[in-house]
Amino acid sequence: MKKGIIIQGSSRSNGDTGIVVSYLKEMTGFEMVDLNQREINYFDYDFNNNDDFEIIFKNIVRNYQTIVLATPVYWYTMSGIMKVFLDRISDYLYKEKDFGRMLRGKEMAMISCSNDDDRVMEFPLPFSRSAEYLGMQYLGDIHTWVRDKELSQEMKEKINAFALKIKN
Numbered sequence: 740m741k742k743g744i745i746i747q748g749s750s751r752s753n754g755d756t757g758i759v760v761s762y763l764k765e766m767t768g769f770e771m772v773d774l775n776q777r778e779i780n781y782f783d784y785d786f787n788n789n790d791d792f793e794i795i796f797k798n799i800v801r802n803y804q805t806i807v808l809a810t811p812v813y814w815y816t817m818s819g820i821m822k823v824f825l826d827r828i829s830d831y832l833y834k835e836k837d838f839g840r841m842l843r844g845k846e847m848a849m850i851s852c853s854n855d856d857d858r859v860m861e862f863p864l865p866f867s868r869s870a871e872y873l874g875m876q877y878l879g880d881i882h883t884w885v886r887d888k889e890l891s892q893e894m895k896e897k898i899n900a901f902a903l904k905i906k907n
């Protein structure tokens with residue numbers, strides 16, 4: 740079994756994405772990092788950020804083979820928190836490039852969450868393209884929807900199949 744980490748990018752830790760991530764974590768045995776609990780600032784061309792990104796990123800590239808990005812749908816796209824996280828990967832393409840290169844050969848997957856089966860077709864594109872750019876294999880994605888804080892049986896089955904696909 741591969742070692743993986745789920746990056747949770749919701750603006751609330753115990754919201755709908757959190758429900759999906761908890762279940763995926765249970766089904767995969769993957770670790771989880773909640774970006775909402777950490778300080779990650781916008782990308783800075785002068786690289787003057789002194790926040791949690793460095794420790795999170797270096798931990799990921801050193802220890803995990805599979806990276807699952809979990810985001811709610813906000814305005815038809817990924818959350819701002821998730822976008823800032825992706826932007827900051829650029830830190831390691833410009834400086835300390837060896838860490839950026841460590842992503843090569845790793846795997847990326849993505850799970851999105853809203854309240855309905857309403858994700859736009861293009862939604863996965865920034866993830867699949869970024870994976871390609873970074874030399875990572877894109878394992879695919881699923882969209883989940885949570886209503887009244889409950890994961891339906893249909894969603895559980897969808898997540899189970901996704902978990903099987905990404906962990907083996």
Ligand SMILES: Cc1cc2nc3c(=O)[nH]c(=O)nc-3n(C[C@H](O)[C@H](O)[C@H](O)COP(=O)(O)O)c2cc1C
Pocket residue numbers: 749750751753754755756757811812813814815816852853854855857885
């Ligand atoms: C800022 C914001 C923008 C949203 N935009 C969309 C949207 O474009 N499409 C959609 O289906 N739901 C949208 N939603 C609803 C969320 O996707 C939905 O409630 C989701 O389950 C919230 O997950 P969370 O609890 O992890 O934040 C939006 C919610 C917020 C807070």
